[in-house]
Amino acid sequence: xxxxxxxxxxxxxxxxKQELSNVISCNExxxxxxxxxxxxxxxxxxxxxxxxxxxxxxxxxxxxxLEKLIEIFCDSQYISQSNxxxxxxxxxxxxxxxxxxxxxxxxxxxxxxxxxxxxxGVCFGDLEYLEGxxxxxxxxAVRGGYRGYQSTGGEGEYSQFDDVQRWDKNVYMEIVKELxx
Amino acid sequence: xxxxxxxxxxLITWLTDKYTSKESTxxxxxxxxxxxxxxxxxxxxxxxxxxxxxxxxxxxxRVLYERGYDIVLQKVYTAKxxxxxxxxxxxxxxxxxxxxxVQQGMPAFFINYEPRFQPQNHLLTxxxxxxxxxxxxxxxxxxxxxxxxxxxxxxxxxxxxxxxxVNLLESIVPEYEELYLDNICQAVLxxxxxxxxxxxxxxxxxxxxxxxxxxGLFFEDDNxxxxxxxxxxxxxxIMKQFQMDAGYFEKAAPDIAFRICPKRQ
Numbered sequence: 001x002x003x004x005x006x007x008x009x010x011x012x013x014x015x016x017k018q019e020l021s022n023v024i025s026c027n028e029x030x031x032x033x034x035x036x037x038x039x040x041x042x043x044x045x046x047x048x049x050x051x052x053x054x055x056x057x058x059x060x061x062x063x064x065x066l067e068k069l070i071e072i073f074c075d076s077q078y079i080s081q082s083n084x085x086x087x088x089x090x091x092x093x094x095x096x097x098x099x100x101x102x103x104x105x106x107x108x109x110x111x112x113x114x115x116x117x118x119x120x121g122v123c124f125g126d127l128e129y130l131e132g133x134x135x136x137x138x139x140x141a142v143r144g145g146y147r148g149y150q151s152t153g154g155e156g157e158y159s160q161f162d163d164v165q166r167w168d169k170n171v172y173m174e175i176v177k178e179l180x181x
Numbered sequence: 182x183x184x185x186x187x188x189x190x191x192l193i194t195w196l197t198d199k200y201t202s203k204e205s206t207x208x209x210x211x212x213x214x215x216x217x218x219x220x221x222x223x224x225x226x227x228x229x230x231x232x233x234x235x236x237x238x239x240x241x242x243r244v245l246y247e248r249g250y251d252i253v254l255q256k257v258y259t260a261k262x263x264x265x266x267x268x269x270x271x272x273x274x275x276x277x278x279x280x281x282x283v284q285q286g287m288p289a290f291f292i293n294y295e296p297r298f299q300p301q302n303h304l305l306t307x308x309x310x311x312x313x314x315x316x317x318x319x320x321x322x323x324x325x326x327x328x329x330x331x332x333x334x335x336x337x338x339x340x341x342x343x344x345x346x347v348n349l350l351e352s353i354v355p356e357y358e359e360l361y362l363d364n365i366c367q368a369v370l371x372x373x374x375x376x377x378x379x380x381x382x383x384x385x386x387x388x389x390x391x392x393x394x395x396x397g398l399f400f401e402d403d404n405x406x407x408x409x410x411x412x413x414x415x416x417x418x419i420m421k422q423f424q425m426d427a428g429y430f431e432k433a434a435p436d437i438a439f440r441i442c443p444k445r446q
Contacts, residue, residue, distance in 0.1 A: 053207065060207040061194045068206075099207060107204035 019046060022067055030074040034081055037070075041085045048089045056096040065095055065108060072116050078125025087127065091115070094131045101139035106149065113154035114138060122158065122166075137161040184224075188242045192220055200298055215299060222301040222320060223249030226256075253296045253321055260325045261291050267332050272339070274346050274365060275358045282309035283331055290324055312366045313432040333429045334366040340423045341369060345386040370430060371437050374415045383419065400442040408438040 023042040030036065037045070045066060053060055069091055073079060079087050098111060106114075118134040119125060141161055142149070149157055196216050197208055208216075224242070227249035240248075264287050273280035286305050293304055301320045311330040316323055338346060349372055350357040350365065369386065376383045378399045379392035400408050412434040420427035 057210045058207045059210060059213040061197045062206055065206050096207065099205070100209065104205065104209065104212070107201075108206055109204065 019064055019066065022063065023070070026067055026070045026074075030070060033074050033079075035074055035079065035084050036081065037085065045085060045088055045092070049092050052093040052096045055093075056100050058096055058099065066092060068108065068112060069095065072112050073119070076116070076120060076125070078119065090127045094127065094135065097131070098135045098139055101135070102142040105142050105147075106154070110149050110154035114149070114157055117155060118158055122162065122164075133164075134158055134162075137163075184242050184245070189217070189220060192242055192246055193217055196220060196298070218301050219298055220246055223247075223253055225249065226252040226322075250296065250300075253300045256321045256325050257291070257294065257296060260321060260328055263325070263328045263332060264288075264291070267328065267335060270339070271335065272343060274338075274343065274350060276309075276350065276361055276365060277359055278362050279309045279365060282307055287324075287328070294321065294324075296321070308362070310364050312364045312370070312430065330429065333425075334364070337366055337420075337423065337425060337430070338369060340425075341373075341384055341386060345384065349386045366430075367433060367436065370416070370419075370433065371440055373419055374412065374437065375441065377415055377419060383422070396441065403442070405438065408442055409434050412438045412441070 020039070020042055023037065023045065024039060027036045049060075049064070049066055066088070069088060073088070073091060095111065095115065098115075099106065099108075102111070115130065115135070118130055119127075123129045123134060138157065138161060148160075193213070193216055196219065197213070200212070200216060201208065224245050227245045230252055231248065268284065271284060273284065282305070286307070290303065290305050294300075295302070299320075303320050303323045305324070307315055307323075307327060311327060312334060313330075316326045316330075318326055346365065346369055349368060350361055353368060354360045372386045372388075373383050375381075375388055375392065375396055376386065379388055379395045381388055381392060400411065403411065413431050416430050416434060416437075417427040420430060
C-alpha cells in the first residue's frame with residue numbers, strides 16, 4: 001500500500017511539471033471571455049485538484065481534467081473573472097466526486113457535457129444545486145442501470161430525472177391577480 | 182525490482198489510456214493499482230523466462246512488459262489446450278464439486294480472463310483442491326499449474342475402474358456426489374497404499390478384515406518422519422507399477438501419512 005502511495009505521489013509530481021504551462025496557455029482562449037488565470041491561481045487550482053483527487057481516491061493521468069473544464073466552462077454566462085478561480089475549484093471537485101458516484105460509467109466528456117448543460121440551464125450557475133440535485137439524481141440513475149447518456153453524450157438528459165415543478169400556472173395566475181387586479 | 186517507478190509510469194499511463202479508451206483522464210485508486218499489478222505481473226513472467234543477467238543489454242521496461250504479455254498469452258493457449266485434452270475423457274465420478282470446478286468453471290476462465298488489464302486475476306475460486314493443495318500463484322500461472330495437476334491426477338485415477346473409485350467415495354461419504362469436497366485422488370492414493378501394505382489388490386481399492394492390523398503393524402514403531410518416508414517409498418512403488426512419475430504425488434505424503442497413522446503425530 002505504501003508503494004502504491006509512492007506511485008500516486010510520483011504521478012502527481014510528474015503531472016504538475018507539464019500541466020502548469022498548459023493551464024496558463026488556456027488564457028489565450030479564455031481571454032476573449034474576459035477570463036484569465038495568473039500563475040499563482042493556476043498553481044492554486046492544481047493544488048486543489050490534487051486535494052480533490054486524494055479526497056475521492058483517484059489517480060489522474062495525462063493532461064488532466066482542468067484544461068478541459070476551462071475550455072468547456074469559459075463561455076459560461078455565470079462565470080466572470082471575480083468568481084473564475086473559485087468556480088473552477090468547485091467544478092473540478094464536483095467532477096471527481098461524480099466520476100466516483102457514477103461508478104466510472106460516465107466518460108469525462110459525458111459528465112462534463114451534463115454538468116455544463118445543467119450549470120447554464122436549471123442551475124442558473126448555482127453549484128450547490130448542480131451537485132446536490134442535478135448530478136445526484138443523474139448519478140443515481142446511472143448506478144441504477146440507466147445508459148441513455150451513451151447515445152446522447154450527456155446532452156438533454158436531465159429533464160427525464162427532474163421532478164421539480166418549474167412552472168405552476170395556478171401560482172403564476174395568483175401572483176398576476178394579486179399584482180394587477 | 183530491476184526497474185524504478187519512474188520507468189514504469191509511462192507504461193502504466195499507456196495501459197490506463199487503453200483501459201479507459203482515452204475517455205477518462207482519471208481512475209480510482211483500485212483501478213490504478215490493478216493496472217500496476219498487471220504491468221508487474223507481465224514483467225515477472227518475462228523475468229522468469231529470460232533472467233536479466235542472461236541478457237547482454239538491459240531491455241526497456243516496455244520491451245520487458247510486451248515480452249511478458251506474450252508469455253501470458255502463450256500460457257493461456259497452453260492452458261486451453263491442456264483443458265481440452267483433459268476434457269476428452271474427463272471422469273468426474275459423479276462428484277459435483279469436481280465437475281463444477283474443472284468442467285464448468287474453467288471455460289468461464291477462458292472466456293472472461295483479461296490478460297491485458299488483469300492477468301493476475303484468475304477469476305475462479307477453484308473449490309476442488311489438488312492433492313497437494315492449490316499452488317500459491319495467481320492469474321494464468323495458477324490456472325496452468327492447476328490444470329497440469331488435474332491432468333496428472335486424472336491419469337492416475339484412470340488406472341482404477343470407475344466402480345472402485347465410486348465405491349470408495351461412497352464408503353467415505355454416502356452422499357459423496359454433493360458432499361465430498363476433498364480431492365478424490367488423495368482418497369484413492371491413500372486406499373491404494375493401504376491395499377499395497379495389506380497385500381490386497383490395489384486396483385480394487387478394497388480392504389479385508391485383517392487389513393487394519395497389517396497397516397498398524399507396518400507403521401508400528403514409526404515416528405512422523407519415518408512414516409512419511411515409508412509413504413513416499415510406497416507412492417514411488419505404486420506409481421512405478423502404473424508407469425507414472427511419482428514426483429507430483431510425493432508431495433501428498435505428509436498428509437497421507439497423517440491419515441494412515443494419526444496417533445503418531
